[in-house]
Amino acid sequence: MKLLVIEDELSLQELMTRALKKEGYVVENAYDYAGASDKLSGYSYDCILLDINLPGGSGFEILEQMKKSGDRSNVIIISARDSVDDKIKGLELGADDYLAKPFHLAELTARIRSVVRRSQNDGELKWKAGNVVLEDVSRRLTVDGKEVPLLKKEFDILRYFMMRPGHTVDKAVLAEAVWGDHVDQSDDFQFVYAQMKNLRRKLSDAGAGIEIKAIYGFGYKLVTSDN
Amino acid sequence: MRLVHRIILSVLVPMILTLGLWGWLSFRTMERKIHSINVEYPESSIYLHEEILIEHVLLWTILLFAVLLVCVVAVGVIVTDYNLRPLRSLLKWIDEYVPGKPGMSVPADTRIIEFRRLADATQQAVNRFEHQFEERKVFIGNVSHELQTPLAVCSNHIELLLDRNDLNEEIAGELVKIHRNLQNLIRMNKSLLLLTKIENDQFAPDSSVSFNRLLKDSLSLYTDIYEHKSHSVSFKEEGEFSMEMNEQLSSVLVNNLIKNAFVHSAAGSSIAVEVGTEGFSVSNTGDSPLDSDKLFRRFYQPSGRREGSTGLGLALAGGVCAHSGLDISYSFADGSHVFAVNLKKSK
Numbered sequence: 171m172k173l174l175v176i177e178d179e180l181s182l183q184e185l186m187t188r189a190l191k192k193e194g195y196v197v198e199n200a201y202d203y204a205g206a207s208d209k210l211s212g213y214s215y216d217c218i219l220l221d222i223n224l225p226g227g228s229g230f231e232i233l234e235q236m237k238k239s240g241d242r243s244n245v246i247i248i249s250a251r252d253s254v255d256d257k258i259k260g261l262e263l264g265a266d267d268y269l270a271k272p273f274h275l276a277e278l279t280a281r282i283r284s285v286v287r288r289s290q291n292d293g294e295l296k297w298k299a300g301n302v303v304l305e306d307v308s309r310r311l312t313v314d315g316k317e318v319p320l321l322k323k324e325f326d327i328l329r330y331f332m333m334r335p336g337h338t339v340d341k342a343v344l345a346e347a348v349w350g351d352h353v354d355q356s357d358d359f360q361f362v363y364a365q366m367k368n369l370r371r372k373l374s375d376a377g378a379g380i381e382i383k384a385i386y387g388f389g390y391k392l393v394t395s396d397n
Numbered sequence: 398m399r400l401v402h403r404i405i406l407s408v409l410v411p412m413i414l415t416l417g418l419w420g421w422l423s424f425r426t427m428e429r430k431i432h433s434i435n436v437e438y439p440e441s442s443i444y445l446h447e448e449i450l451i452e453h454v455l456l457w458t459i460l461l462f463a464v465l466l467v468c469v470v471a472v473g474v475i476v477t478d479y480n481l482r483p484l485r486s487l488l489k490w491i492d493e494y495v496p497g498k499p500g501m502s503v504p505a506d507t508r509i510i511e512f513r514r515l516a517d518a519t520q521q522a523v524n525r526f527e528h529q530f531e532e533r534k535v536f537i538g539n540v541s542h543e544l545q546t547p548l549a550v551c552s553n554h555i556e557l558l559l560d561r562n563d564l565n566e567e568i569a570g571e572l573v574k575i576h577r578n579l580q581n582l583i584r585m586n587k588s589l590l591l592l593t594k595i596e597n598d599q600f601a602p603d604s605s606v607s608f609n610r611l612l613k614d615s616l617s618l619y620t621d622i623y624e625h626k627s628h629s630v631s632f633k634e635e636g637e638f639s640m641e642m643n644e645q646l647s648s649v650l651v652n653n654l655i656k657n658a659f660v661h662s663a664a665g666s667s668i669a670v671e672v673g674t675e676g677f678s679v680s681n682t683g684d685s686p687l688d689s690d691k692l693f694r695r696f697y698q699p700s701g702r703r704e705g706s707t708g709l710g711l712a713l714a715g716g717v718c719a720h721s722g723l724d725i726s727y728s729f730a731d732g733s734h735v736f737a738v739n740l741k742k743s744k
Contacts, residue, residue: 182553271549323621360624
């Protein structure tokens with residue numbers, strides 16, 4: 171799969187490229203408006219990561235240009251301007267998602283995966299790992315075809331890990347993603363621990379081929395049992 | 398002492414004294430003149446006429462003096478008062494002045510040079526102040542904005558490192574500590590940016606917000622997160638409180654107040670939320686009253702710095718209220734900290 175990263179901040183661009191290459195994507199770069207429109211007119215990409223503030227033009231102009239030329243690539247806007255108006259404008263211009271800086275790299279790869287899958291499966295999102303299937307819209311978990319009932323938070327946690335297989339996730343980051351920005355770091359995440367315990371028990375009771383492993387006491391990682 | 402009083406004292410009192418002296422002297426002269434008139438009348442009748450004449454002259458002199466006094470004082474007061482109008486309008490303007498609100502210029506519609514200079518000097522001072530105020534606001538905004546990318550890059554580098562398989566537990570632990578502190582920094586930076594945006598009026602009211610629903614949602618979220626502290630939580634609805642405001646800001650306000658109550662109360666203590674038609678209050682049990690003057694300032698933390706806290710929560714709540722026409726107040730009653738948010742009473 172081929173991605174184009176349009177980002178003027180070179181340190182961030184390099185970092186995103188490295189992380190995405192590690193995920194097995196082919197990554198190309200552009201750092202200004204002219205370079206981006208050059209690449210877009212010459213090649214096609216599966217997904218484009220687009221910064222709004224670019225030297226020589228704005229990301230919105232690139233979106234408009236793509237719309238005009240009928241380019242249906244997936245676009246994720248990455249912007250330092252975390253404003254609702256920008257988000258709405260971007261989505262109206264045909265972007266598929268909006269990610270505000272600063273973001274976690276795992277979040278970026280998860281968004282890319284989710285955007286690409288949505289465009290491939292007509293909106294129905296399914297996450298598979300081993301014998302486990304998680305349906306995004308109907309919020310169903312099946313293990314070997316049998317449904318396993320999950321509580322809301324348990325589902326959210328599992329979904330978070332299914333979108334980031336093999337990544338180590340800090341408890342603090344997980345708590346923020348599932349419970350919202352309001353969680354506080356001073357409470358040692360006992361609420362995460364309690365939910366996690368139930369979720370792991372349900373997974374092992376159902377005979378799931380995946381496991382959420384604790385890593386060094388600070389975080390978790392989703393691993394498939396056979397490797 | 399008012400300026401009018403000072404003028405009466407310094408100008409009118411000598412004037413009145415001089416007038417009085419002059420009146421008295423004229424009267425004495427008049428009296429002597431009357432005595433020296435030689436008219437051939439019987440002794441007794443002349444004496445009588447003289448007495449009456451002197452009495453009349455005295456009476457009229459006093460009357461004249463009194464009228465003159467009243468006139469002089471009245472004119473003095475009126476003229477002074479009239480001439481001080483530019484000063485009064487300037488004072489009124491300064492009283493009503495709010496920093497950062499554009500479109501207000503110092504009133505300078507006077508021909509009196511001194512007042513003109515006063516108005517000019519005030520205008521210059523205000524311009525300087527306004528400029529500094531603006532600079533400071535822009536600076537905080539820019540710093541927060543510019544910090545975002547390097548912060549993201551640092552944090553992402555650590556995330557890349559954490560995914561490596563050749564880490565040992567010690568290194569991973571250190572990395573996670575750095576990462577969490579960076580997250581705190583990122584959160585603090587975001588809050589500062591939000592605060593700046595609020596102060597810059599970048600949030601317009603966009604929907605009708607029901608605080609009853611917001612409070613209920615927020616309470617259930619935090620009850621969930623702080624389950625292990627087993628607070629006893631009560632929610633009392635005495636009416637529906639809703640108003641036109643920015644949705645994002647309303648949730649910042651409610652979440653910060655409720656989170657504050659959960660974070661700053663001991664395990665097992667009680668938290669009470671009440672909502673009425675005019676506003677709502679959030680209270681939690683505590684030991685001693687807090688300094689209500691400093692409470693809504695940035696980075697004020699009475700109980701020492703708490704790990705992972707930005708110290709901006711209440712400053713944000715205060716900022717939202719000031720921006721949205723709400724009053725926020727703190728009080729300590731019956732062993733509870735009470736934060737009350739009410740519609741601002743129109744003056």
